[in-house]
Amino acid sequence: MFLLMGTGSLFAETPAAGAPAADSGSEWLGVGYYVLLFLLVCVIVAVIGKILKIYELTLKMQGKKGINWNNFIGYVCVVFLVAGLYGAYWSFTVQGQQILPEPASEHGVKIDQMFWTTTAITTFVFIITQILLFGFLFKYRGSEKRKAYYYPHNNTIEKIWTIVPAIVLTVLVVFGFFIWRQITNTTEVKGDINIDVTAHQFAWELRYPGNDGKLGTTDYQTYYSQSNNLAVSSKDKSSYDDLRADTLVLPVGKSIRLNIHAQDVIHSVFMPHFRLQMNAVPGLPTFFKFTPTITTADMRNRLDDPSFNYLLYCNKICGGGHYNMQKVVMVVTPAEYRVWLSHQKPYVNDLIRKEWKLADAGNKVGAAENKIALNN
Amino acid sequence: MSTLAVQDHAVSHDHDHEHHHHETFLTKYVFSQDHKMIGKQFLITGITMAVIAMLLSILFRIQLAYPDKSFPLLTTLLGRFAPNGRLDPEFYLSLVTIHGTIMVFFVLTAGLSGTFSNLLIPLQVGARDMASPFVNMLSYWFFFIASIIMLSSFFIQKGPAGAGWTIYPPLSALPKAMKGSELGMTLWLISMVLFVASSLMGGINYVSTVLNMRTKGMDLWKMPLTVWAFFLTAILGILSFPVLVAGVVLLIFDRSFGTSFYLSDIVLNGKLLPYSGGSPILFQHLFWFLGHPEVYIVIMPAMGISSEVISVNSRKPIFGYHAMVYSLIGISTLSFIVWGHHMFVTGMNPFLGGVFMITTLIIAVPSAVKTFNWLATIWRGNIRFTPAMLFAIGLVSFFISGGVTGIFLGNAALDIPLHDTYFVVAHFHLVMGSAAIFGMLAGVYHWFPKLFAGRLMDEKLGYLHFWATFVCAYLVFFPMHFMGLDGVPRRYYATTEFPAFSQWLSVNTFITWAAIVAALAQVAFLYNFFHSIFFGKKATQNPWNANTLEWTAPIEHIHGNWPGEIPTVYRWPYDYSKPGAEEDFIPQTVPLSQTMSSNQEHDFEDNPAGLDQFNAWVKVNRPNEEVK
Secondary structure (H helix, E strand, O other), X not given: OHHHHHHHHHHOOHHHHHOOOOOHHHHHHHHHHHHHHHHHHHHXXXXXXXXXXXXXXXXXXXXXXXXXXXXXXXXXXXXXXHHHHHHHHHHHHHHHHHOOOOOOEHHHHHHHHHHHHHHHHHHHHHHHHHHHHHHHHHHOEOOOOOOOOOOOOOHHHHHHHHHHHHXXXXXXXXXXXXXXXHHHOOOOXXXXXXXXXXXXXXXXXXXXXXXXXXXXXXXXXXXXXXOOOOOEOOOOHHHHHOEEEOOEEEEOOOOEEEEEEEOOOOEEEEEHHHOEEEEEEEOEOEEEEEOEOOOHHHHHHHHOOOOOOEEEEEOOOOOOOHHHOEEEEEEEOHHHXXXXXXXXXXXXXXXXXHHOOOOOOOOOHHHHXXXXXXXX | OHHHHHHHHHHHHHHHHHHOOOOOHHHHHHOOOOHHHHHHHHHHHHHHHHHHHHHHHHHHHHHHHOOOOOOHHHHHHHHHHOHHHOOOHHHHHHHHHHHHHHHHHHHHHHHHHHHHHHHHHHHHHOOOOOOOHHHHHHHHHHHHHHHHHHHHHHHOOOOOOOOOOOOOOOOOOOOOOOHHHOHHHHHHHHHHHXXXXXXXXXXXXXXXXXXXXXXXXXXXXXXXXXXXXXXXXHHHHHHHHHHHHHHHHHXXXXXXXXXXXXXXXXXXXXXXXXXOOOOHHHHHHHHHHHHHHHHHHHHHHHHXXXXXXXXXXXXXXXXXXXXXXXXXXXXXXXXXXXXXXXXXXXXXXXXXXXHHHHHHHHOHHHHHHXXXXXXXXHOOOOEOOOHHHHHHHHHHHHHHHHHHHHXXXXXXXXXXXXXXXXXXXXXXXXXXXXXXXXXXXXXXXXXXXXXXOOEEXXXXXXXXXXXXXXXXXXXHHHHHHHHHHOOOEOOOOOOXXXXXXXXXXXXXXXXXXXXXXXXXXXXXXXXXXXXXXXXXEEOOOOOOOOOOHHHHOOOOOOOOOOOOOOOOXXXXXXXXXXXXXXXXXOOOOOOHHHOHHHXXXXXXXXXXXXXXXXXXXXXXXXXXXXXX
């Protein structure tokens, strides 16, 4: 009881806190106000309870039957059913407008189709069963005049309602399985744009391949240092033209392969517009392959919101900053992409060159490559 | 053979009873070995933990509803955990973690199974007590110590564990990764090891009691569904909890002894740590190998209780008793091969994900069967709306609403955008959170006279409690589906950093207020509960006109449950409104020979001699039927 009073006082502060620089007096007024309000409700409930008791006693004294609570609850069930169905309808129509942003990837469209099929089936089941449940409660509310129907089992009916859900679920499983395999059964093919996304508390690092179209391999045990913080291998030639970027820029209509890494704890690459999610696991690189279909500019037009941006955010609890670990995602035309890419800084900067003892730090990349080739 | 054993036990017990009857306060109320008292201990500890966990949820709901406001009172109450009147983001995660841990393990596992398995298994199968009363007592005290250790983490410098109730490493393994991974996490792990020990001691007791100590005539197919549910739940616990301990012990090794079971290539604060070769995914496999059966450990006892309560209060036999048992067995078996559906997007082999998706959707079939059978049970019933009945109905409603969204999440393709969003939060809070707690409350209202020597809880307050909680639970969890479908992630301290989520702020405020009203509605329950213990209306021996064995035991609690011999069982527990019977219930202890007018051919399936007698009786008394 005391603890719950505590709850009362906790939320009781809302209005007081809203007032700027509220002195402590008004703060406690706020708490007290809500506590009193709750006590008042308790008193009213108690009074109503007593009135009911007295009313039933007088009825009994007059030789009448007391309130028929069974009937009363039966009617409440109907009220709940109607109000509940209306509430669900309201939620579906109003809040339903705010869900599922337009899918901006090829597989996203398929996932949405699957989603709407499942929604249609489950909503149907949900409504029918709830109507039956509360409808039966009302219709068969108890009375002394009736006796329940002794009906312990009926094998035929039971077989039907085992087999029908089984068939429906089989259909859903088969479709879901094929879509899932299409999305995930993706080996790397030529022409895929590989992008490294590396997560750490509480930011994302991006690495793009250079002209060779290949990302240098990584190995934390061997190559990690403060400057080479993605642990790119100095032995891999393709490392040398890799690029660092601040924004995840993607060319529209191209197959993108995100190679996902984490350095400290598990994070998760979550891009709801692209219906994309994959955990970033330390020591276990993962990937997700997809094709964006709508450019940011196009989406801004469609939404009529010039400030709109696709976002990548973390969706696996990773510490205190988990709630604000985001990265802007820009989908652009391939031409824009090429221009943008040419402006990105090389990953192997002067510091790393020094570390790797590349004598002519600052010289052309080509020279560095030769050097490495000789070292090999 | 088992009958003999029971008789022996009875005799030796009576002997025992006469000679030393001295019970001190300590042996009666504290270190009691009586299953009824241990059940009460579990219940009251469970309710206390539930209230605490509920208050924690209100704290973080306030943060979600008013992310930009400062509440000086929070600083007064929580000190450094809420500087400047706002929750600390890491403490927010601790609140979420401890709320989940307490609710799943301490309330819905120990509080639910601990209470009702203890109370009902011996009373409903006809036993004097549990198979091992001393181990049973230890089970409670391990649970109690685990609870104390879990709560104690609020009083240490860095606060409680904060990596989520699933404590995925490396976050939970690296004390430097967050405050909630320091001493608080150590306490969490110690608490859970003790908790599992408690749960195993309880579970082994439940299984051995059900298997060995049933009274004469109580074959497995005459057991009430409650006992079936507790029995299968205990088996699940025995098989799965040790795996959690394995996972937890390896985590303790990683945290404290420098091993690398779960760790590899970790860079923290700019330094490469010397871990290599481990896999964080290994922990997830171990965790969810318990974690998924765990949700059935939570819901199955609630289902059993509801089945019983619905049948009694519909005055009808449970529809498809065998199907109900087989679906419980099916759920139990399948629950061990679906754990991977928690890991679709963790980087687990996608083919494996596909397999887990198939097994997951198969488990929906027995669940659907149970739902339809409950609906068929109330169909053409004569429904008596006791508060227990309402809560049992609430379970069915929640189980449907939360169950259908499981079909989305079990589908690996749909799980990609839905994983770890509020859609998941809505799903499991309805299907295993609210549903299980409603099952537990149904049990409390229904068996209150058995718990507290013949007292009844107040019905009107029960109605108020039910409707307020039921409506508010829907108001809290229904809108969360839509937030999840918009991609709002769970475990976010605030969504204010994302302009797109501003459309959900008013919904968040609404949810918080619904949660607060729901929390306040529990005052009605707590008052009713504690007041009725001492001042509740006196009940008759069998207040609900139920068939099961516990209502044949005397109102006053006696050690050994029944004076004299334990009653013998002759029939299944669901002979309600049987045509030809005088009353609308026939207790299990009434022999078929006393109810000739209501017997049916079906009652003599394994009893050819009885069937002959029955046919002879029919020939004489119901000549018309014979012609058919």
